[in-house]
Amino acid sequence: MIRNYFKIAFRLFKKEKRTTLTNIMGMALGITCSILIYLWVQDELQYNDFVKNGDSVCYVMTNHPITGGDIKTWATTPQPLKAVLEEKYPVVDKVALLSWEPPTNFKIENGFLQQNGNYASPEIFDIFQFPFVRGGHEELYNKTKTIVVSERFASYYFGENWNAKNIIGEFITTDNEDSYEVVGVFKNLPVHSTLQFDFIIPFAEKLNKNPWLNHWGNFQNQMYVQLVDGISVEEANNRIKNAIIDNRPDEATTEELFLQPFSETYLYSNFEGGKVAGGRIEYVRILSVAAILILLLASINFMNLSTARAAKRSKETGVRKTLGALKANLRVQFLIESVLITGFGFIMAMGIVSVLLPEFNALTGKDIGLAFFTPKFIMMLVAFIVLLGLASGIYPAFYLSALKPTRSLTGGGVHNKNEAFFRKALMVFQFIITMVMIIGATSVYKQVSYIQNKNIGFDRENLVEVSMGDINPTGNYQAYRKELLEKPGILGVTPINQNILDIGNSTSDPEWDEKDFNEITSFTIMCTDPDFLSTTGIRLKEGRNFNRAMAIDTANFIINTAAQKVMQMKDPIGKRLGFWDREGKIIGVIENVHINSLHVPIEPFIIRYDLPMTSKLLVRVEANKTTQAIASLKALHDKFNPGKTFNYNFISDMYKGQYKSELLIKDMVFYFTIIAILISCLGLLSLVTYTTNQRAKEISIRKVLGASITTILRLLSKEFLVLIILSMVIAVPIAYYFIWGWLQNFAYRITLSWVLFVISGAVTIAIAIFIIGMQVLKAANANPIKSLKTE
Amino acid sequence: MLLQIKDLFKWVNSGGNRVFLLNDIDLTVSKGDFISIMGPSGSGKTTLLNVIGMLDDFNEGEYTFLDKSVHTLKEKHRANLYKEYIGFVFQSYHLIDELTVYENIETPLLYKKHSRSERKALVADMLDRFNMVGKKDLLPSQLSGGQQQLVGIARALVANPKLILADEPTGNLNSKQGTEIMEVFKTLNEEGVTIIQVTHSEKNAAYGSRIINLLDGRIIYN
Numbered sequence A: 001m002i003r004n005y006f007k008i009a010f011r012l013f014k015k016e017k018r019t020t021l022t023n024i025m026g027m028a029l030g031i032t033c034s035i036l037i038y039l040w041v042q043d044e045l046q047y048n049d050f051v052k053n054g055d056s057v058c059y060v061m062t063n064h065p066i067t068g069g070d071i072k073t074w075a076t077t078p079q080p081l082k083a084v085l086e087e088k089y090p091v092v093d094k095v096a097l098l099s100w101e102p103p104t105n106f107k108i109e110n111g112f113l114q115q116n117g118n119y120a121s122p123e124i125f126d127i128f129q130f131p132f133v134r135g136g137h138e139e140l141y142n143k144t145k146t147i148v149v150s151e152r153f154a155s156y157y158f159g160e161n162w163n164a165k166n167i168i169g170e171f172i173t174t175d176n177e178d179s180y181e182v183v184g185v186f187k188n189l190p191v192h193s194t195l196q197f198d199f200i201i202p203f204a205e206k207l208n209k210n211p212w213l214n215h216w217g218n219f220q221n222q223m224y225v226q227l228v229d230g231i232s233v234e235e236a237n238n239r240i241k242n243a244i245i246d247n248r249p250d251e252a253t254t255e256e257l258f259l260q261p262f263s264e265t266y267l268y269s270n271f272e273g274g275k276v277a278g279g280r281i282e283y284v285r286i287l288s289v290a291a292i293l294i295l296l297l298a299s300i301n302f303m304n305l306s307t308a309r310a311a312k313r314s315k316e317t318g319v320r321k322t323l324g325a326l327k328a329n330l331r332v333q334f335l336i337e338s339v340l341i342t343g344f345g346f347i348m349a350m351g352i353v354s355v356l357l358p359e360f361n362a363l364t365g366k367d368i369g370l371a372f373f374t375p376k377f378i379m380m381l382v383a384f385i386v387l388l389g390l391a392s393g394i395y396p397a398f399y400l401s402a403l404k405p406t407r408s409l410t411g412g413g414v415h416n417k418n419e420a421f422f423r424k425a426l427m428v429f430q431f432i433i434t435m436v437m438i439i440g441a442t443s444v445y446k447q448v449s450y451i452q453n454k455n456i457g458f459d460r461e462n463l464v465e466v467s468m469g470d471i472n473p474t475g476n477y478q479a480y481r482k483e484l485l486e487k488p489g490i491l492g493v494t495p496i497n498q499n500i501l502d503i504g505n506s507t508s509d510p511e512w513d514e515k516d517f518n519e520i521t522s523f524t525i526m527c528t529d530p531d532f533l534s535t536t537g538i539r540l541k542e543g544r545n546f547n548r549a550m551a552i553d554t555a556n557f558i559i560n561t562a563a564q565k566v567m568q569m570k571d572p573i574g575k576r577l578g579f580w581d582r583e584g585k586i587i588g589v590i591e592n593v594h595i596n597s598l599h600v601p602i603e604p605f606i607i608r609y610d611l612p613m614t615s616k617l618l619v620r621v622e623a624n625k626t627t628q629a630i631a632s633l634k635a636l637h638d639k640f641n642p643g644k645t646f647n648y649n650f651i652s653d654m655y656k657g658q659y660k661s662e663l664l665i666k667d668m669v670f671y672f673t674i675i676a677i678l679i680s681c682l683g684l685l686s687l688v689t690y691t692t693n694q695r696a697k698e699i700s701i702r703k704v705l706g707a708s709i710t711t712i713l714r715l716l717s718k719e720f721l722v723l724i725i726l727s728m729v730i731a732v733p734i735a736y737y738f739i740w741g742w743l744q745n746f747a748y749r750i751t752l753s754w755v756l757f758v759i760s761g762a763v764t765i766a767i768a769i770f771i772i773g774m775q776v777l778k779a780a781n782a783n784p785i786k787s788l789k790t791e
Numbered sequence B: 001m002l003l004q005i006k007d008l009f010k011w012v013n014s015g016g017n018r019v020f021l022l023n024d025i026d027l028t029v030s031k032g033d034f035i036s037i038m039g040p041s042g043s044g045k046t047t048l049l050n051v052i053g054m055l056d057d058f059n060e061g062e063y064t065f066l067d068k069s070v071h072t073l074k075e076k077h078r079a080n081l082y083k084e085y086i087g088f089v090f091q092s093y094h095l096i097d098e099l100t101v102y103e104n105i106e107t108p109l110l111y112k113k114h115s116r117s118e119r120k121a122l123v124a125d126m127l128d129r130f131n132m133v134g135k136k137d138l139l140p141s142q143l144s145g146g147q148q149q150l151v152g153i154a155r156a157l158v159a160n161p162k163l164i165l166a167d168e169p170t171g172n173l174n175s176k177q178g179t180e181i182m183e184v185f186k187t188l189n190e191e192g193v194t195i196i197q198v199t200h201s202e203k204n205a206a207y208g209s210r211i212i213n214l215l216d217g218r219i220i221y222n
């Protein structure tokens, strides 16, 4: 019996090759998408999964209240908090501090080895239980001039065969001439970890070098804690929330603590009002929903086509019933067919996935291998495919098996109103999904291009950041500057104290005459010199720039418009402003510049002429001469910093880096929308083909009676077009709702204009008309005798 | 008694008017009967046969089949009757287009859970009986109308039904073939099989023990 079903299925497939192929292709595309998205989502969810203690390991966040009741959340803590948590808070088992550290250079035989690592409390290894292959981390507790390194580090530093040497007790030297004794080699950290380092030096060493870190006011380091067994994160949070407020001895503060489970730090990295407000998890969700919708599209194709084919199948159904078939037998038969179609789709999808995987990895920056296809995964997929087949086949199966024998034997009754309505509803639903995706993709595309092209207030192209190294900003910097500006390709240089795209330090210390001391207003500060404006290209709105010749200017300030606004000054030039032991005047106002990400509004910003604070250089290079300019920079760097590594970064690259997830989502949404359109078009194509075939006789008779091709075209496409326009009307508000929600993530965003919706709709309708037109024309142009004869 | 129909009406509504397809039908069929239904085209023969075969429903009246009211018959019971008791021969054959001659004849056996070898033997027997051995691997579309009709008859007989409902079983056959089929029916009837056939031919009707004349959905008694 089952064999018989298979036989029939295969013969049917062969007989209706085109329909079957479109069905299989639609399924294959849908399955491909969902496999890819599944792999991506799994990879995302895998982050920080490796910790054995699960939720008891937490990242410590601090909430800093600022102006207007808003709260800033940072992953920084003051150093004395560690001891306080350990001693006074029994819910906390272990505490580890971890510095934020730029890459460090280590001296090797002929040059330098740059590695990422941190100063950290040795407890970090107790909390995360990273295994050691040599030695251990115990010595880190006892001596400060010690270091543990990763296997990777060891093989770079000591050579591939470091394993054969006894490297424990060897010394490693940094380019600052600090030497550390190797006391352990740990296994490379898991790839799927937000915590990444290749060496750890005891935090005590950092404290020795920077005793000011012992101050409660310095929120400088990351902190991980392990909670006592059986304590929930929620409970611990309640207990330690006020640990800073309650324990800071010198002055009253407002910073609250909260714990984020380590397993969530990757996916939930956005904070609003002191609470978790999503992050990458949103993209995981968006794409998961997209995967489900795309699968839905594919199975709707199948359902639509199977029910449309009902007329053809109904005779068989009727005959089988008179031969004693139960409805159940017939359902099994139809379900086998749909599972077969999905099965073929699946096989095709596996082929496509294995071809696309490298591209997909390149697109998403992941390293998903075919190793994912474990027997267990395959089994799961097979189960899923059977389920998908059943889900797609269930409606047609029930529908077909329920037809009355005489009705189906006489071919009547299949054009039942309910059924036609259902098929139309499915098609409308399908087009709604497609259109929402098209509108979504277009909006995402527009927003991301907006970010990329937005005039952020200064020209970020051809702007390079280099480290200052041993150059003394108040000493030999002037000599360096003079020499650099003579080199080809260099247009300007200015010293700065922090990355221009990521000015993190903010302070509420500035004081002015009419300041309302009840309000906390925070300002971001840039310490630089008079060349800052010319190098960045930021324009002065009023007032003047700093003047090198005027010694007094080091106590004067330039502010941005946002700062002028919060200080409520109508005419700011010449007004008193003071903070951090400098008392001076506002001498200039600049336009609002997007210093930080477009995700947040422009903040009040103050520029100080403060050379001693600077640590980096910002260099404007000439377009088309970047290679030459970088070479000049390196030459000068080597001259002023003998023996140090030269690092540089283009600001434009950094800018793109800020929007990595958006760029990724833009690409993914784009590709998946294309696939969704393809699937829907396949569905529409076969449905149109099907109905025109069904009406072939009618078309022929009309032609014989003298109807023109245009009349026929109109007659046949009207029904479809009405449905598509209806879908559009429904899709627009849905799309608007979701896109609007997504855009709320950006403080600076595109306005959703109706043009976008109209264009998206017009594109869809154009595609649909094209498909319908092609098929209908084919039918209309066919020789009428042919179809009349075959009937 | 095999089946009994009492005061049965079947109608369709067309433009507000009731059009009667079957009008006040009374009919009793006993086991072993051989009945021929006759009447002009459009008189309702096929409709009546479909109602008897429970393929079609009716609007008013009583119909009991093997002492069970057809109204209350469950799908499963009905399917069982088709499987075990009734064999249909359709006016327009109704073969399954995707199946070969052999497979078409085999299909009723599939629902009866015969073993493979049994099925083979039974189908071979039928092919033999109707001289179709050479055609067993052809699809219906590759057969002439008469050949298709023979396959339809073979399919109806293969499962040894106790009641055969045949709608113009010889309509597309030549007179020699037609006579052969009638002889087959006669033999089956002598073995106790009940037969109800629709026919236009007086000669074929004469094989039966009783003739029912239909006109405009009514039985004409003379």
Ligand SMILES: Nc1ncnc2c1ncn2[C@@H]1O[C@H](COP(=O)(O)OP(=O)(O)OP(=O)(O)O)[C@@H](O)[C@H]1O
Pocket (backbone or CB within 6 Å): B012, B021, B039, B040, B041, B042, B043, B044, B045, B046, B047, B048, B091
């Ligand atoms: N579903 C229906 N709706 C309307 N009229 C119907 C329907 N089914 C059958 N009829 C009508 O009922 C009448 C009887 O049809 P039926 O097929 O039973 O005739 P018949 O006696 O078998 O004719 P023939 O000898 O041509 O096969 C016809 O006039 C037909 O048009």
Ligand SMILES: [Mg+2]
Pocket (backbone or CB within 6 Å): B045, B046, B047, B091, B167
């Ligand atoms: Mg008839």
